[in-house]
Amino acid sequence: MIPIKDYPGPRRSIPWITWGLILINIVVFLYQVSLGSATDQFVFAYAVVPVALVHGVPQTDLVRNSAQLLxxxxxPVYLTLLTSMFMHAGWLxxxxxxxxxxxxxDNVEDRMGHLAYLVFYLICGIVASIAQILIDPTSQIPSLGASGAIAxxxxxxxxxxxxxxxxxxxxIFIFFTIVTLPSFVLIGLWFVLQFFDGIAALATVQQDMGGVAYFAHVGGFLTGLVLTLILRPFMRPPAQDSYPAFPRHPSINQPARWW
Structure with a gap:
């Protein structure tokens, strides 16, 4: 499921933090891609490596021939909890x-306010990384991405x-269609999939193989729930009491198309 547009009601402010975070992520990724053969060294240096954080020792001290690293x-190595959330593993x-x-x-930022939203985003990302570390504290596989914070x-x-x-x-296989879903259905299904995929991926974790950090998603999501419940009384009220009617698009009711 890929969301392409939402209709939560009007915003009252420009989402400077959201746009800024997107810009920083893109700039870091383009720099990362430009490194060519040195990309892996960059990833191991600034991504979260569970065993490095558990021992508080920089990953470069745990790698042989570290003098050759660029x-x-x-x-302290704990700064990778921040740097890792601005790095990504590929274009997709x-x-x-x-x-x-x-x-x-943008709409979450509008309700929270710019500064509170930024702090909220960073805390969710940090806790997400910690959740993944707790699942496999001896792993030497780097964990990176904004997924935990976005969760x-x-x-x-x-x-x-x-x-x-x-x-x-x-x-659906090679077909796709466009539907309109309430956000609680879309996001709820996303979380359920992350949770059960995480349970299924535990066998992969035991084999010390790479993959999606599902428990980072779960940890970030649960952190977001708790923080939002705490902050909600201090947030600005919604811009309007009811959600706008969803505009009619002829394509919504058309049969599925070939991708």
Whole structure:
């Protein structure tokens, strides 16, 4: 399921933080891609490596021939909890994350306020990384991406705009169609999939193989729920009491198309 537009009601402010976060992620990723063969060294230096954080030792001290590395883990190594959330593993990774942040982040920022939203985003990302570390503290596989922080944004959106309409692309094998779903259905299904995929991926974790950090998503989402419940009494009220009627688009009711 890929969201392409939401209708939660009007914003009252420009989402400078959301746009800024998207810009920083894109700039870092383009720099990362430009490194060529040195990309892996950059990733190991600034991504979260569970075993490095557990021991408080920079990853470069745990790698043989570290003198040959072009990049060195920040000291203290715990700074990678921040740097890792602005890095991505590929074009699809950053594209999907930035799409979700663009669609859902602006209205959460509008309700929270710019500074509170930024702090909220960073806390969700940090806790998400810690959750993944707890699952496999001896792993030497780097964990990176904004997914954990964005999971927290999704949780907040779920609580603040549960009935907002979201236009969503749904793929069924080689077919796709566009449907309109309440946000609580779309985001709720997303979380359920992350949770059960995480349970299924535990066998992969035991084999010390890479993959999606599902428990980072779960940790970020739960953190977002808790923080939103705490902050909700201090947030600005919604811009309007009811959600706008979803505009009619002829394509919505058309049969599924070939992709």
């Amino acid at each position: 990049f060195h883990t920040p000291n 990774h950053i594209g999907g994350n930035m799409l979700f942040l663009y669609i859902f982040g 927290g944004v999704l949780a907040s959106y779920l609580l603040l705009f549960p009935w907002a309409k979201v236009r969503t692309v749904i793929f």
